[in-house]
Amino acid sequence: MYITTDNIIQPKQNLHNLPQPCCIDCMQKESTIYDIAHQLNISIATVSRALKDDPVVSKKTKKRIFDMAEQLGYRSNHFARNLRSQRTHTIGVIIPRINSHFMSTVIAGIEQTAGADGYNLIISQSAESVEKEKANAKTMYDNRVDGLLVSLAIDTADLQHFDAFFKKGIPVVFFDRVMEQSNSTNVLIDNVRAAYKTTSHLIEQGCTNIVHITATPKRNVYVDRLKGYKQALEDHGLSFSESNVIINNLSQDEGAAAAADILSRAARPDGVFAANDNCAAGCIIALKQAGIRVPQDIAVAGFNDDPVCRVIEPNLTAINYPGYQMGEVAARHLINYLSGDASVAVTNSILLKSELVVRNSSLRRAMPQG
Amino acid sequence: MYITTDNIIQPKQNLHNLPQPCCIDCMQKESTIYDIAHQLNISIATVSRALKDDPVVSKKTKKRIFDMAEQLGYRSNHFARNLRSQRTHTIGVIIPRINSHFMSTVIAGIEQTAGADGYNLIISQSAESVEKEKANAKTMYDNRVDGLLVSLAIDTADLQHFDAFFKKGIPVVFFDRVMEQSNSTNVLIDNVRAAYKTTSHLIEQGCTNIVHITATPKRNVYVDRLKGYKQALEDHGLSFSESNVIINNLSQDEGAAAAADILSRAARPDGVFAANDNCAAGCIIALKQAGIRVPQDIAVAGFNDDPVCRVIEPNLTAINYPGYQMGEVAARHLINYLSGDASVAVTNSILLKSELVVRNSSLRRAMPQG
DNA sequence: TTGTACGCGTTATCAT
DNA sequence: ATGATAACGCGTACAA
Numbered sequence: 001m002y003i004t005t006d007n008i009i010q011p012k013q014n015l016h017n018l019p020q021p022c023c024i025d026c027m028q029k030e031s032t033i034y035d036i037a038h039q040l041n042i043s044i045a046t047v048s049r050a051l052k053d054d055p056v057v058s059k060k061t062k063k064r065i066f067d068m069a070e071q072l073g074y075r076s077n078h079f080a081r082n083l084r085s086q087r088t089h090t091i092g093v094i095i096p097r098i099n100s101h102f103m104s105t106v107i108a109g110i111e112q113t114a115g116a117d118g119y120n121l122i123i124s125q126s127a128e129s130v131e132k133e134k135a136n137a138k139t140m141y142d143n144r145v146d147g148l149l150v151s152l153a154i155d156t157a158d159l160q161h162f163d164a165f166f167k168k169g170i171p172v173v174f175f176d177r178v179m180e181q182s183n184s185t186n187v188l189i190d191n192v193r194a195a196y197k198t199t200s201h202l203i204e205q206g207c208t209n210i211v212h213i214t215a216t217p218k219r220n221v222y223v224d225r226l227k228g229y230k231q232a233l234e235d236h237g238l239s240f241s242e243s244n245v246i247i248n249n250l251s252q253d254e255g256a257a258a259a260a261d262i263l264s265r266a267a268r269p270d271g272v273f274a275a276n277d278n279c280a281a282g283c284i285i286a287l288k289q290a291g292i293r294v295p296q297d298i299a300v301a302g303f304n305d306d307p308v309c310r311v312i313e314p315n316l317t318a319i320n321y322p323g324y325q326m327g328e329v330a331a332r333h334l335i336n337y338l339s340g341d342a343s344v345a346v347t348n349s350i351l352l353k354s355e356l357v358v359r360n361s362s363l364r365r366a367m368p369q370g
Numbered sequence: 371m372y373i374t375t376d377n378i379i380q381p382k383q384n385l386h387n388l389p390q391p392c393c394i395d396c397m398q399k400e401s402t403i404y405d406i407a408h409q410l411n412i413s414i415a416t417v418s419r420a421l422k423d424d425p426v427v428s429k430k431t432k433k434r435i436f437d438m439a440e441q442l443g444y445r446s447n448h449f450a451r452n453l454r455s456q457r458t459h460t461i462g463v464i465i466p467r468i469n470s471h472f473m474s475t476v477i478a479g480i481e482q483t484a485g486a487d488g489y490n491l492i493i494s495q496s497a498e499s500v501e502k503e504k505a506n507a508k509t510m511y512d513n514r515v516d517g518l519l520v521s522l523a524i525d526t527a528d529l530q531h532f533d534a535f536f537k538k539g540i541p542v543v544f545f546d547r548v549m550e551q552s553n554s555t556n557v558l559i560d561n562v563r564a565a566y567k568t569t570s571h572l573i574e575q576g577c578t579n580i581v582h583i584t585a586t587p588k589r590n591v592y593v594d595r596l597k598g599y600k601q602a603l604e605d606h607g608l609s610f611s612e613s614n615v616i617i618n619n620l621s622q623d624e625g626a627a628a629a630a631d632i633l634s635r636a637a638r639p640d641g642v643f644a645a646n647d648n649c650a651a652g653c654i655i656a657l658k659q660a661g662i663r664v665p666q667d668i669a670v671a672g673f674n675d676d677p678v679c680r681v682i683e684p685n686l687t688a689i690n691y692p693g694y695q696m697g698e699v700a701a702r703h704l705i706n707y708l709s710g711d712a713s714v715a716v717t718n719s720i721l722l723k724s725e726l727v728v729r730n731s732s733l734r735r736a737m738p739q740g
Numbered sequence: 741t742t743g744t745a746c747g748c749g750t751t752a753t754c755a756t
Numbered sequence: 757a758t759g760a761t762a763a764c765g766c767g768t769a770c771a772a
Contacts, residue, residue, distance in 0.1 A: 032749055043759045048751065058757060075512050079453040080749030083764050088449070097478065099694075104474035108467065111495055120492045120513060125481055142445050143490060252680065281681050310622065311651050311682050324469075402765055413743045418767060428741065450765035453748050743772075749764105756759075 031072040039068050051076065082144075091334060092140035093123045094133060095151045096177065101306045102323045103151070106175070109327025110149060117335050119146070126153045134161040141165065147334045152177040155218050171337050175330040177219050178349075186349040187330040191221050194319045195228025197356045198273050198301045201317070203236045205299050205364045207271030210238075213246045213258050213283065214275040225275050225303070250275060255282025262298070263290055270298055271362075277302035281312045284361065299362040314360035322352050401442040409438050421446065452514075461704060462510035463493045464503060465521045466547065471676045472693045473521070476545070479697025480519060487705050489516075496523045504531040511535065517704045522547040525588050541707050545700040547589050548719075556719040557700040561591050564689045565598025567726045568643055568671045571687070573606045575669050575734045577641030580608075583616045583628050583653065584645035595645050595673070620645060625652025632668070633660055640668055641732075647672035651682045654731060669732040684730035692722050 033047040040047075042061065050057045050065040057065075068074075082088050091114055095103055107123065114121055122143060126133035133153045140148055141164050148165060150172060159179055165172050166184075175187040202210050210233070217223045226245065233240050246261060248254035255274065259282070262269050274280035280302030284294055292298055294314055302309065302318040309316040329350060337344045403417040410417075412431065420427045420435040427435075438444075452458050461484055465473055477493065484491055492513060496503035503523045510518055511534050518535060520542060529549055535542050536554075545557040572580050580603070587593045596615065603610050616631060618624035625644065629652070632639050644650035650672030654664050662668055664684055672679065672688040679686040699720060707714045 030749095034749080044750085045752085045760075046758055048749095049758090052751090056757065061757085077453070077749050078513060079449045079458070080764090081751075083447070083449040083453055083749080083766090084751045086764080098468075098481065099471070099474040099478040101469070101471070104469040104471075104477075107474075107493075108469040108495065111468065111493060115494055115509075120509075122490045123477075123481060123493060124485055125478065139485075139490075143448060252677070278677070285681070285683075307622070307648070308678060308681050311655065311678050313655075313683060400765095404765080414766080415744075415768075416742055418765095419742090422767090426741065431741085447765050450748085451767080453750090453765080454767050456748080741772105744770085746767105746769090748766090751763090753762080754760085756757100 030077075031074045032077070033074075035072055036065060036068045036074060039072070040064055088144050088146055089118060090120045090122055090143065090145050091331070092143065092145035092148045093121055093150075094126055094136045094140065094148065095123070096128045096153050097125050098123065101308075102176075102304055102321060105323035106151075106327040106330075109324040110331040111327075113328045113331035114335065119331075119335060128153045128155075130156050137161045137165075141170075146170070146338050148172040149330050149334060150174050152179065152219065154215060157218070171334055173330050173334045175326055177221060180220055183348070185333060185344070185347050187326055187333065187352070188220075188349065189319075189321060189326075189352050189354040191224030192228040192231065194303070194354050194356070195225035195273070196232045197228075198303070198317075198319055199229045199232035200236065201356055201358065202271040202273060202299055202301060202362060203232065203238065205271075205295070205362055207299055208238060209244070209267060209269045210271035210273060211244045211246060211258075211262055211269045212273050212275075213248065213250070213255065213279055215250050216247055222275060229273060244269065248279070250279040252278045252282035252285075255279035255284075256286035259283045259286035259290070263287070263292070268298075272298060272300045274300070274302050277304045277306040277308050277316060277318055280316055280318070280361075281308050284312055284314075284316070295360065295362050295364050299364060301356075301362050305357055309357070309359065312361070314363075317359045317362035318357055320355050320357050322354060326352055400447075401444045402447070403444075405442055406435060406438045406444060409442070410434055458514050458516050459488060460490045460492055460513065460515045461701070462513065462515035462518045463491055463520075464496055464506045464510065464518065465493070466498045466523050467495050468493065471678075472674055472691060475693035476521075476697040476700075479694040480701045481697075483698045483701035484705065489701075489705060498523045498525075500526050507531045507535075511540075516540070516708050518542040519700050519704060520544050522549065522589065524585060527588070541704055543700050543704045545696055547591060550590055553718070555703060555714070555717050557696055557703065557722070558590075558719065559689075559691060559696075559722050559724040561594030562598040562601070564673070564724050564726070565595035565643070566602045567598075568673070568687075568689055569599045569602035570606065571726055571728065572641040572643060572669055572671060572732060573602065573608065575641075575665070575732055577669055578608060579614070579637060579639045580641035580643055581614045581616060581628075581632055581639045582643050582645075583618065583620070583625065583649055585620050586617055592645060599643060614639065618649070620649040622648045622652035622655075625649035625654075626656035629653045629656035629660070633657070633662070638668075642668060642670045644670070644672050647674045647676040647678050647686060647688055650686055650688070650731075651678050654682055654684075654686070665730065665732050665734050669734060671726075671732050675727055679727070679729065682731070684733075687729045687732035688727055690725050690727045692724060696722055 033044045037044045037047045046057060047065055050062045098104055111121055124136040126136055130153050133156060147170060159182055162172055172184045174182060174184055178186040178188055212229045214225055215222045217226050230240050246258045272283055274283060280300055284300050287294055287298055294300055302316045305318045305320040309318050333344055403414045407414045407417045416427060417435055420432045468474055481491055494506040496506055500523050503526060529552055532542055542554045544552060544554055548556040548558055582599045584595055585592045587596055600610050616628045642653055644653060650670055654670050657664055657668055664670055672686045675688045675690040679688050703714055
């Protein structure tokens with residue numbers, strides 16, 4: 001038998017004396033389906049059914065129940081529901097770091113999509129460390145997320161730490177930083193093609209000695225960009241030289257250092273393709289300080305199309321990386337799967353369009369059009 | 371009486387046929403404290419106590435329990451725990467938008483701090499809309515977050531939509547975009563002082579006709595920056611003119627438009643103080659395109675110290691806004707409160723240090739030092 | 741030091 | 757169409 005207290009104020013037990021209501025009058029017991037049922041002299045089963053709009057409940061009882069719920073300020077208890085239903089309506093997100101333009105844009109897209117469908121987000125950063133990534137995965141698992149969206153740390157070499165998810169059949173969608181051999185769904189752009197396009201563009205602009213600045217090629221994105229770069233050289237009859245690949249952390253400062261390296265060479269390069277915009281910007285600034293003209297002496301292209309592209313002078317040519325859409329697509333895909341859309345289970349990878357945005361940093365000749 | 375199934379594989383009921391385990395062999399029943407208790411022939415109470423390291427449990431039973439938990443791959447069920455304890459270990463975050471350098475940096479700081487203390491984050495964006503902010507607040511409330519971290523939308527004029535939290539005594543900490551009259555804790559910088567410093571600096575550099583570009587002064591940050599600007603003019607014997615305040619959305623494009631406005635004036639301004647860096651950058655670019663020299667003809671200063679400051683030429687003078695620390699401090703404060711630290715309950719506002727970083731965009735004279 | 745038993749608020753399976 | 761009741765997994769008075 002359930003005994004309602006009719007919202008009588010009780011000196012309820014209070015861990016750490018928290019929370020403190022603003023005043024004693026405000027203290028109000030949380031109302032439940034029991035309260036609604038009791039007020040209306042019906043069973044909780046009916047209330048529960050009505051609240052989820054079960055067609056088996058008659059129109060008028062439904063109305064009475066909704067009104068009473070409104071009146072009592074009822075809100076359903078997610079924990080009780082999750083406890084029963086074994087689902088949490090929560091999506092876990094693991095990313096290297098949140099405070100980059102690209103990543104925060106992706107998150108914005110994810111949040112938009114997930115929020116619209118009533119999913120909550122739990123976000124954690126791996127800080128590019130496999131160890132933190134493992135810890136994050138465990139946290140997500142312990143929080144019983146319904147699914148996971150992951151962008152891998154740079155030196156993550158295997159997916160073992162997600163085995164618990166795979167074994168339980170909890171869907172994991174990787175985006176941007178992925179493992180090719182994974183049999184989860186990957187959402188990404190064609191990095192090979194993008195790099196190929198960029199490099200070809202530089203070649204078409206008259207560059208014959210192009211440096212590629214990138215991060216350590218452990219992660220797909222850098223491996224692929226390097227591959228596209230090489231492929232473009234080959235297809236245009238230019239020889240590849242190992243020394244033309246500069247590996248660093250892609251920061252602005254390292255971009256400047258790369259510029260110094262470039263300028264120290266006997267056969268001075270006439271083109272630079274950097275794997276992100278920050279690094280390209282740092283490089284351009286340093287080149288200009290050294291009296292090099294961009295793009296006349298050295299043409300430069302970046303990757304991502306961050307806002308910095310439109311600030312640096314000359315404005316930076318870059319691959320337009322659709323971060324927001326990537327977030328939307330990855331989240332949508334995961335949610336569709338969670339909603340029972342079987343067709344998505346067989347999807348191996350989703351490729352998003354990316355295009356080269358040509359600006360002055362690489363423009364030495366009139367373009368075919370526009 | 372609890373009857374364990376000894377992890378026998380069951381064709382368990384499966385909503386939407388999900389989740390799908392990778393293979394039938396992997397299917398494994400989630401183990402609970404009942405399982406541990408059953409295996410060890412002890413009571414769940416002891417297990418429950420041991421798992422939370424209750425000193426009342428003997429060392430050796432504890433050890434046996436931990437070992438068995440490990441062996442069974444036990445993980446505690448947060449929902450059952452939350453349902454019982456009425457706490458969620460979840461912090462809600464409501465911000466205007468996540469994809470700005472400043473905000474994503476704040477989030478990074480929050481995540482770092484909260485994660486270290488075992489708190490999860492639920493993040494939502496108001497998109498600068500009061501309506502969305504209200505909806506977000508309700509979602510957070512329904513998710514029973516332990517506390518809330520909020521940065522208000524630009525035209526949020528009152529805090530009514532947080533009343534449910536105030537009434538229940540759920541702590542709300544506002545940061546950056548706050549309401550002065552709130553009696554919650556506010557974490558912010560001294561915007562008046564920062565603007566005062568910046569404006570004074572421009573004056574010291576010889577500017578006598580300074581334009582202030584800012585957003586609509588509905589939100590504290592813009593009100594205060596305007597106030598500091600005015601104060602500095604007054605203290606230096608310069609007169610304030612309404613026409614020298616340009617209101618826009620602080621985007622890069624609007625910065626360019628502001629530049630056009632400035633250049634159209636009969637008495638051409640010789641200084642610009644923009645309320646963010648993006649806008650300042652757009653302004654500088656447009657000014658330079660019009661043949662104006664920065665800083666010789668017009669000196670420019672921004673606000674935030676985003677990375678763009680070190681890319682734009684000349685490099686942008688700006689107030690260094692400690693976003694990461696702000697996130698850390700706000701989260702730490704909230705968590706301390708949730709942990710029962712009474713001293714924080716009386717804290718009204720926390721001011722973070724901010725300093726003016728002088729760069730070439732405003733430097734017309736030798737600085738006193740450095 | 742350990743065990744028993746109840747309640748947290750739901751949903752789901754019976755029965756009526 | 758509605759009601760009674762058993763889980764879901766955990767925490768904790770109270771008892772032993």
